[in-house]
């Protein structure tokens with residue numbers, strides 16, 4: 252068996268074509284969607300992601316502002332900057348690129364962003380709304396994963412989803428979103444005993460740990476859907492948390508890295524920003 256590829260890049264391109272038209276119409280009506288991205292320090296990977304976000308905004312007509320702050324920026328300075336953007340009527344979305352330098356408390360920064368501009372969906376109020384299924388900005392990576400599964404007509408309801416990883420930005424929210432879609436969800440993490448016992452039971456396996464080629468064919472049930480969130484650099488080459496060459500022989504569907512989850516993450520960020528512009532009062 253050779254798995255069907257879940258092509259995130261292609262779906263992202265299709266969604267962005269539609270968004271382009273939507274943005275044109277909004278601009279014609281006098282509302283230009285605006286996204287502000289704050290980058291603190293000069294982390295190489297972060298710079299690449301931020302550039303990619305900006306390029307994507309330009310492509311579809313979203314006004315984007317990059318605020319670059321030095322590595323030694325204090326938490327107070329960053330909070331002041333966020334306050335300014337909270338008040339700026341031309342800005343619909345604020346994204347503070349993570350991770351932040353050690354002198355800055357991530358929680359304090361996320362909580363400073365006004366929830367109506369939190370297009371990452373990381374603010375505790377928006378996380379709470381996601382849990383209760385109220386309308387809110389959904390976190391981009393989990394949201395993109397659900398969109399990919401739906402596009403491929405993969406049934407979620409009743410399926411056993413196993414999530415490896417429990418971060419606030421990927422693992423926890425992806426499990427919650429799939430629970431909202433009526434999946435039965437199991438979470439695994441670094442303290443899980445006998446991980447393979449769980450992964451082999453997954454109808455849909457979501458891997459978000461940050462360890463190159465960690466998941467092998469022997470960890471996966473025949474016919475399972477496998478979503479690889481990992482972004483690892485191995486000898487300058489990008490690779491996922493899943494051993495693609497092995498796992499494609501047992502999975503029914505598999506996301507590539509690059510070209511899978513990553514492009515969908517950025518696409519859902521654009522979508523949240525457009526939604527925020529539409530919600531302007």
Ligand SMILES: NC(=O)C1=CN([C@@H]2O[C@H](COP(=O)(O)OP(=O)(O)OC[C@H]3O[C@@H](n4cnc5c(N)ncnc54)[C@H](OP(=O)(O)O)[C@@H]3O)[C@@H](O)[C@H]2O)C=CC1
Pocket residue numbers: 392415416417418419420421422439440441442443446459460461462480481482483512513514516
């Ligand atoms: N494609 C995309 O759009 C995105 C990709 N990423 C990528 O996804 C990966 C995960 O990101 P993120 O969630 O932020 O990472 P974190 O480092 O915040 O979390 C990693 C999680 O994996 C768990 N874990 C680590 N090692 C193991 C192990 N050996 N067995 C089981 N569980 C383990 C950790 O467990 P514990 O909690 O016990 O420490 C933790 O919950 C990274 O490669 C990141 O670059 C991230 C965001 C978006």
Ligand SMILES: Nc1nc(=O)c2c([nH]1)NC[C@@H]1CN(c3ccc(C(=O)N[C@@H](CCC(=O)O)C(=O)O)cc3)C=[N+]21
Pocket residue numbers: 299300303346347348349350371391392482489508509510511512513514516517
């Ligand atoms: N506030 C905040 N929000 C985030 O959403 C956020 C963040 N901080 N910090 C870092 C992670 C990581 N992340 C990625 C987004 C896109 C790709 C992506 O587009 N990847 C391409 C390849 C990129 C390349 O070639 O380097 C792909 O998979 O095809 C990857 C990773 C968002 N994150």
Ligand SMILES: [Mg+2]
Pocket residue numbers: 371390391392516520
């Ligand atoms: Mg995001």
